[in-house]
Amino acid sequence: MTGVRRLESHGISLLVPVGWEARFTGPAARLDDGGHAQPYLHAGNFALPAIRAPFGGGVVGELAPPHVFVALLEYAPEGATTPLFGSHGVPVRLQASDFSASTLQRSLRGQAGFQRFFHAADRAFCLYVVLGGRAAYQRGLDDVNALLWSTRVHAVSVTS
Amino acid sequence: MIWLVIAEALALLVLGVFVLALVHSYAGLVAKVEELSDSPPRRRVASQRLAASRPPAPDGPVVHQVTGVTPGGDGVVIPLVGVERDTLLAFLSSTCTSCQRFWSELEDSSGEVLPPQLRLVVVPKGPDKESPSAILEAAPDACDVVMSSEAWSDFNVPGSPYFVLVGAATGTVLGEGTALTWPRVLDLAAVATGDDALAEVMRHDARKPASDLRRETDVDRLLLDAGIRPGDPSLYPNHAPGIE
Numbered sequence: 001m002t003g004v005r006r007l008e009s010h011g012i013s014l015l016v017p018v019g020w021e022a023r024f025t026g027p028a029a030r031l032d033d034g035g036h037a038q039p040y041l042h043a044g045n046f047a048l049p050a051i052r053a054p055f056g057g058g059v060v061g062e063l064a065p066p067h068v069f070v071a072l073l074e075y076a077p078e079g080a081t082t083p084l085f086g087s088h089g090v091p092v093r094l095q096a097s098d099f100s101a102s103t104l105q106r107s108l109r110g111q112a113g114f115q116r117f118f119h120a121a122d123r124a125f126c127l128y129v130v131l132g133g134r135a136a137y138q139r140g141l142d143d144v145n146a147l148l149w150s151t152r153v154h155a156v157s158v159t160s
Numbered sequence: 161m162i163w164l165v166i167a168e169a170l171a172l173l174v175l176g177v178f179v180l181a182l183v184h185s186y187a188g189l190v191a192k193v194e195e196l197s198d199s200p201p202r203r204r205v206a207s208q209r210l211a212a213s214r215p216p217a218p219d220g221p222v223v224h225q226v227t228g229v230t231p232g233g234d235g236v237v238i239p240l241v242g243v244e245r246d247t248l249l250a251f252l253s254s255t256c257t258s259c260q261r262f263w264s265e266l267e268d269s270s271g272e273v274l275p276p277q278l279r280l281v282v283v284p285k286g287p288d289k290e291s292p293s294a295i296l297e298a299a300p301d302a303c304d305v306v307m308s309s310e311a312w313s314d315f316n317v318p319g320s321p322y323f324v325l326v327g328a329a330t331g332t333v334l335g336e337g338t339a340l341t342w343p344r345v346l347d348l349a350a351v352a353t354g355d356d357a358l359a360e361v362m363r364h365d366a367r368k369p370a371s372d373l374r375r376e377t378d379v380d381r382l383l384l385d386a387g388i389r390p391g392d393p394s395l396y397p398n399h400a401p402g403i404e
Contacts (some may be wrong), residue, residue, distance in 0.1 A: 003214030003220040004316055015404045019242030024234040039234075047244070047279070050302060 006150075010039040011123075012072070015150035017143040020045050025054075036126065038074035039084060043147060045140060055105050065110060065133025068140035072127055079124035085120040090151045091127055092153055095121065097135050120153040179259025180274060216234035222331040223315060231296035238281050239323050241331035245279045250348060251312060252282055258340065259321050263298040265342050271303035273342040278325075278349065285309045305373040325349050 008014045009024040011030060016022045022043035040054050052058045063069060079085050085116045090103055094114060103113035110133040117126050129144055187261040226238045226249070240247050265273060266282070276278045282299060284290045286309035299305045311317075315324050316335070323345050326338040335352025339345045349355075388394060 002223045005227045005310065006235050007227055007235045009229070009233075014183050016225065016227075016237040016239075019239050019240055020237070022235075023230075024236070026232060026234055132400040 011154040011156040013152045040073040043070040063132035066135040067132035069130045075124040080119040085117045085119040085124040092148045121155040197257040226311045231292045240326045246328045247279045247326045249324045250282045251317045252318040256320045271300045
């Protein structure tokens with residue numbers, strides 16, 4: 001398909017499904033949960049609003065049932081060896097049963113969320129996915145899994 | 161005297177015949193062009209206007225995404241297919257003279273130069289061929305900007321400024337070409353899509369430049385700081401008490 005190229009930024013590369021928008025954002029001040037902020041990725045099968053909080057504030061409240069929102073947030077590298085980030089590798093093959101309304105940062109009708117902390121290439125990450133409604137479970141989940149399957153994380157060198 | 165009248169009448173008759181002949185000739189040319197075309201006449205003329213230096217390639221590959229970086233260096237992908245709105249790609253540069261008017265109108269309008277039924281994405285070349293700092297300075301924050309040399313190649317862009325209108329459902333190029341102002345770009349987009357409502361929106365949209373809005377805000381603040389609120393008599397000197 002013409003124009004479909006790997007999106008690469010901040011040592012992370014991935015293929016973005018057709019019809020999806022994806023944006024990396026450079027290091028922010030702080031994450032919503034108080035963690036030390038590093039670059040993060042947002043992706044969705046809709047036009048991402050210009051102003052977005054790292055965990056989807058400003059986005060998830062506007063999701064329609066077919067919409068899917070993905071946030072991949074990096075934490076300080078020293079977290080990679082802690083138990084919180086003990087799971088290894090980018091999560092793939094998500095299923096409907098992995099999603100729950102109780103996982104949402106903010107409970108919104110019809111929505112369900114998935115969250116997992118993991119480490120890859122000595123880097124610490126959190127993956128947060130929100131399904132806008134029942135319509136997102138089929139096609140949206142397939143696209144999410146394609147995106148995650150294509151994601152590659154590279155070690156970044158530490159500059160002194 | 162009567163000969164003068166007759167002479168004037170004859171002259172008018174000859175002139176009338178001449179005008180009729182010209183109109184008939186033009187109508188014949190238009191009919192011939194339409195006969196040669198498969199598309200509706202209006203769209204054919206539109207594509208001819210829009211294709212500045214080369215005809216559109218109706219059978220060309222569909223470009224699904226624009227992949228590049230923001231002027232700040234962050235990776236971004238903008239989808240072109242299977243989206244809610246047609247996308248207008250504006251291929252601009254920081255150095256071409258003709259592009260300066262587009263950049264300044266973007267700044268004046270805070271990036272809102274198109275009606276909401278179109279999505280504008282400004283596509284300068286990538287950081288390998290264009291200055292990110294110059295683009296950062298030229299582009300308003302509210303504008304979608306993707307620096308991508310690959311997009312220039314995907315769409316065979318001959319130079320800047322250049323505009324490509326991409327259909328939302330299938331990613332088909334609906335029209336492409338060059339223009340000198342944003343309203344003219346919108347006129348061309350309206351003709352390419354057959355959507356007269358697009359052109360009407362811009363013609364009737366009395367949007368003020370951002371600089372005017374800022375001046376008005378500053379003046380309002382100064383008046384309020386001085387205790388002058390809306391309706392204050394001092395704002396209407398001809399109707400102030402004691403003045404006839």
